[in-house]
Amino acid sequence: MRRLPVYHHFLTGLAEKGIDRVSSTTVARQFGYDPIKVRKDLALTGAVGRPRIGFVTRELLAHIEAFLGWRQTQEAVLVGCGALGSALLGYEGFSQCGWEILVAFDNDPDRAGTRIQGKPVMPLERLSEVCRQMNVKVGIITAPAKSAQKIADMMVDAGLRGIWNFAPTSVQVPEGVILQQENLLASLTILGLKLKNMKSERKPGLLIDE
Amino acid sequence: MRRLPVYHHFLTGLAEKGIDRVSSTTVARQFGYDPIKVRKDLALTGAVGRPRIGFVTRELLAHIEAFLGWRQTQEAVLVGCGALGSALLGYEGFSQCGWEILVAFDNDPDRAGTRIQGKPVMPLERLSEVCRQMNVKVGIITAPAKSAQKIADMMVDAGLRGIWNFAPTSVQVPEGVILQQENLLASLTILGLKLKNMKSERKPGLLIDE
DNA sequence: GCATTATCGATAGCATAGTATCGATAGTCT
DNA sequence: AGACTATCGATACTATGCTATCGATAATGC
Ligand SMILES: NC(=O)c1ccc[n+]([C@@H]2O[C@H](COP(=O)([O-])OP(=O)(O)OC[C@H]3O[C@@H](n4cnc5c(N)ncnc54)[C@H](O)[C@@H]3O)[C@@H](O)[C@H]2O)c1
Ligand SMILES: NC(=O)c1ccc[n+]([C@@H]2O[C@H](COP(=O)([O-])OP(=O)(O)OC[C@H]3O[C@@H](n4cnc5c(N)ncnc54)[C@H](O)[C@@H]3O)[C@@H](O)[C@H]2O)c1
Numbered sequence: 001m002r003r004l005p006v007y008h009h010f011l012t013g014l015a016e017k018g019i020d021r022v023s024s025t026t027v028a029r030q031f032g033y034d035p036i037k038v039r040k041d042l043a044l045t046g047a048v049g050r051p052r053i054g055f056v057t058r059e060l061l062a063h064i065e066a067f068l069g070w071r072q073t074q075e076a077v078l079v080g081c082g083a084l085g086s087a088l089l090g091y092e093g094f095s096q097c098g099w100e101i102l103v104a105f106d107n108d109p110d111r112a113g114t115r116i117q118g119k120p121v122m123p124l125e126r127l128s129e130v131c132r133q134m135n136v137k138v139g140i141i142t143a144p145a146k147s148a149q150k151i152a153d154m155m156v157d158a159g160l161r162g163i164w165n166f167a168p169t170s171v172q173v174p175e176g177v178i179l180q181q182e183n184l185l186a187s188l189t190i191l192g193l194k195l196k197n198m199k200s201e202r203k204p205g206l207l208i209d210e
Numbered sequence: 211m212r213r214l215p216v217y218h219h220f221l222t223g224l225a226e227k228g229i230d231r232v233s234s235t236t237v238a239r240q241f242g243y244d245p246i247k248v249r250k251d252l253a254l255t256g257a258v259g260r261p262r263i264g265f266v267t268r269e270l271l272a273h274i275e276a277f278l279g280w281r282q283t284q285e286a287v288l289v290g291c292g293a294l295g296s297a298l299l300g301y302e303g304f305s306q307c308g309w310e311i312l313v314a315f316d317n318d319p320d321r322a323g324t325r326i327q328g329k330p331v332m333p334l335e336r337l338s339e340v341c342r343q344m345n346v347k348v349g350i351i352t353a354p355a356k357s358a359q360k361i362a363d364m365m366v367d368a369g370l371r372g373i374w375n376f377a378p379t380s381v382q383v384p385e386g387v388i389l390q391q392e393n394l395l396a397s398l399t400i401l402g403l404k405l406k407n408m409k410s411e412r413k414p415g416l417l418i419d420e
Numbered sequence: 421g422c423a424t425t426a427t428c429g430a431t432a433g434c435a436t437a438g439t440a441t442c443g444a445t446a447g448t449c450t
Numbered sequence: 451a452g453a454c455t456a457t458c459g460a461t462a463c464t465a466t467g468c469t470a471t472c473g474a475t476a477a478t479g480c
Contacts, residue, residue, distance in 0.1 A: 234457075253458095258460090
């Protein structure tokens, strides 16, 4: 499922070039995957292809978008307008998959009242009020780790049902609230381990520290 | 393995509070995991605990760090000093797990020669030269998607063995080079799907579009 | 028109990650 | 001291995702 957005990006490029038919083999070659894997991924979306021809590009795109929920716009708020928060606020990639960050919050009084990338920044105290008024259901945490739990609690109180957390710490959420934890350090660590492991490939054992 | 960095963060907090013993149950409660799962994760690092007592906090931290390769410093370069690139350049979380971004590159002549968060920014042409000279082996791509493949090729030419790509597109790398793909849109999409799926929980079927 | 080939979908087998069960051990309590 | 309990490690089981095999189908070429 995590591969579908990438397929989508690639297929959009093809569609723009006027290529209206695409086979799983083509996609697989592009990404170095097994064609079977790609076909299985695509089958998940309900798209059907025809033997020897493949899939109709635009049809396939529509299926992926529908499956991923990109057809309807989804709204979010963001808390913590630092470096990372500002980058997300300005990221235009969200809109192409139906997401929009409506408003940001920060507890720094210097930031509240300003605009970042065109988005209004409000004091943290107004979180609940604004979320309820706008009927937003998703919150993004890009504040320091030590405030993450407190912010998550506030978000739950504000009626949010989904939280996307970039702080490298655990937060507890009650049943019924979805927590999506982002962990960039983990990704980088895994890259480092794979590298180290590859170099000492001759050693047959697992990846053991030393 | 992706959970270990988070355990580490939590355990560091405990260690600072002077708690020198910790059981898998304690960790599990913190994260809402099964204690068995935690124990298995920890066992992977080679740490040994004692029945009824648990693990010695600092010993456990050392095992995790060693296993994750955080004991030795690892160096990287970054290409694309936009919003996201600048955030990463200024992120102090990397240093605590042994990573350091030495230098950044950008093809915008206005940026080259400046410093961002104290890190020098150089013109893209010097990538290969600098990487070879500094013997850097890991590159981070935070440039627009359409340039990602070109940059990846340059990185491979520059002798880099690991690439961390934030562009929402596929890049091809030859055998022997590790590609770690970051995909924030996919994470957000999954959050959105989980939410939608939860709401229509009564419907027994899979998560089908509509 | 008929063999050939690319591609699809379905089913089956394999690998890895997660979950459960069990005996062993070392503290705590009476 | 002896019963009790929390916790560990090992083993076995289950689920999920990935890979391989297979027959079916539709375009191409002779
Ligand atoms: N910068 C990165 O590249 C990066 C990478 C991975 C993870 N992270 C994590 O993302 C988070 C933010 O990182 P950053 O680099 O943007 O930090 P930053 O210091 O640039 O920004 C933090 C922002 O949060 C605000 N803030 C602090 N406490 C707050 C609170 N209680 N309520 C609301 N706002 C509050 C601050 O005013 C500041 O604007 C951190 O948890 C960090 O660990 C950052
Ligand atoms: N901003 C985000 O929150 C976010 C989130 C997810 C993914 N991304 C991805 O990360 C990448 C960067 O995003 P951003 O928001 O920082 O964009 P940005 O436009 O702010 O920055 C892009 C930077 O790359 C530089 N650049 C362009 N072409 C280059 C080339 N060929 N070589 C070297 N440098 C080049 C530009 O000069 C600019 O400084 C994009 O691919 C984007 O899709 C961004």
